[in-house]
Amino acid sequence: MNTNEFDNRLKEAAGEVEEILRRFLPEETGLQREIFEAMNYSLTAGGKRLRPILMRETYRMCGGTDEYIISCFMAAIEMIHTYSLVHDDLPAMDNDQYRRGRLTTWYVYGEAMGILAGDGLLNYAFETALKALKCLEGEWEGKASGGACPGGGKPGRKFSDSEVLALMRRIWQALSVLAGKAGAGGMIGGQAVDILAEDGNPEDMTEEKLLFIHEYKTAALIQAAMMVGAILAGASEEQVADIEKCAKNIGIAFQIQDDILDVVGDSQELGKPVGSDVQNNKQTYVTLKGMEQSKADVEKLSREAAAILDGFQGEHTFLKQLILTLIHRSK
């Protein structure tokens, strides 16, 4: 796939995610209209929509075909990602007034509504993912998924109890992985360690702690995205474990590259000043391990991730290119 084709495909995929998200946005109605507005304000603020795209590409690579079920989870993970940004931006956290060139949620709606909108989004992520089980309603004939049968069967065919059960088991496992990776044992844990490190002495930062933050704060949700895709498609336990490793590499390599770009990047391309980490006296992967080692580690992590994907028989040209582009970006 040449760069042009890839860029078009990525743009198309992001557009499809926007369309899916729009279908799941809460209706801005009732006396509590403003909380729905605040939630939708942040959900529709744009962004690369990488997690839902990674989820669906992994789902397809593993043979998944049902668009309804995967859509529920794609919307859910973007809601979780969005709530984490809404809370991150709060005055008591990073105190940001702008994100993606737009005023942040708390700055527009007030701090209390910023907290509640984040809570609402996290809660709504689970409400949305649970909709994947709508196939339990009706006659199991694909009504909920609008004709396309859950699990990829033919519309109109009635599923046997054991087929339905197998599907339920997948959805339950996907829900559990999503919740686990998003929680205090995952992303929230990474945010907590990051916050405590920022408040502490920079000298106390160790390689172990920095890798923990990169793995939990960033990689955990990428793991959730790709693992949910694999699980819902019916991948084996071993395959899901491979995907978990692959996504961990991607997340960590992405963050090391971030640290590298803060030193060698082009501030115009990055859209932010270079060298801010050094100025802020912040320990990064580069200050801890040196530039050469950092570049070598990104290379190694990225090669491993690509090799794991190549172990899958399903089509993954776009997915692989996406991952390599993400890691080796210059901005």
Next chain:
Amino acid sequence: MNTNEFDNRLKEAAGEVEEILRRFLPEETGLQREIFEAMNYSLTAGGKRLRPILMRETYRMCGGTDEYIISCFMAAIEMIHTYSLVHDDLPAMDNDQYRRGRLTTWYVYGEAMGILAGDGLLNYAFETALKALKCLEGEWEGKASGGACPGGGKPGRKFSDSEVLALMRRIWQALSVLAGKAGAGGMIGGQAVDILAEDGNPEDMTEEKLLFIHEYKTAALIQAAMMVGAILAGASEEQVADIEKCAKNIGIAFQIQDDILDVVGDSQELGKPVGSDVQNNKQTYVTLKGMEQSKADVEKLSREAAAILDGFQGEHTFLKQLILTLIHRSK
């Protein structure tokens, strides 16, 4: 049941909830130990544990017998209730330094950790409720529930696919109700309207808005508790709708009684000054409808709730007394 028996039974039930909660507390381990500590600090702060008690009593009244499945949901709803308090206490919300005689979470762990601990608890509530589906693991022979079979079957007996499916459907419905009543369409929506009303002109308060706040901020989670109990026990749709109505009455009557006690209560018994609503120029049910009407409405709501319970054949002496005690409390 005389008052003494009732008090003992209530104390015993609260103790059992403490024990169940303890089993589900996150382990305070790993680099992110402090976030787990902050979550457990608030979860173990005591309280009446009313929602889990209401849930289990409704479950039993409707014929439920499996302790494992209901325990997961009992812990989950208390986690949701607790997270809502942790976030309510934040400086940007009610700015409270004390709750139940203890320093609040944000005051002990800092504001950022207070936000993250609340997020962690909400997320953990879903992680915990999803554990009810552990019965999907193993051989469906009650392994997950420690001998007692999910759904109340005999240990050792293998469930048929259709029995398992019926149980799964209940758990899914329970998860959906829990998520829906806790979210922006439920409790969070009530909190949002309450916050906006507090910031606004007291003259703008209407009966509709006040009832909305009482219903969504307070009654929604009581509805979740009792409806989840009924659903997991296999109650019919009609019965679940009755329970929803009953719990709505309880929540609203409870809040009106709160407004009444702020005028006629004994400040020593209440443990807080009487008349604070009037002093704060706050519109309450009593200022809007008058004392006599308020008392009459509490009476009517409470009678209706009791009548609904009496429509159930299952044992509900304690549950009914609990509800009437809650509504007609003098503190």
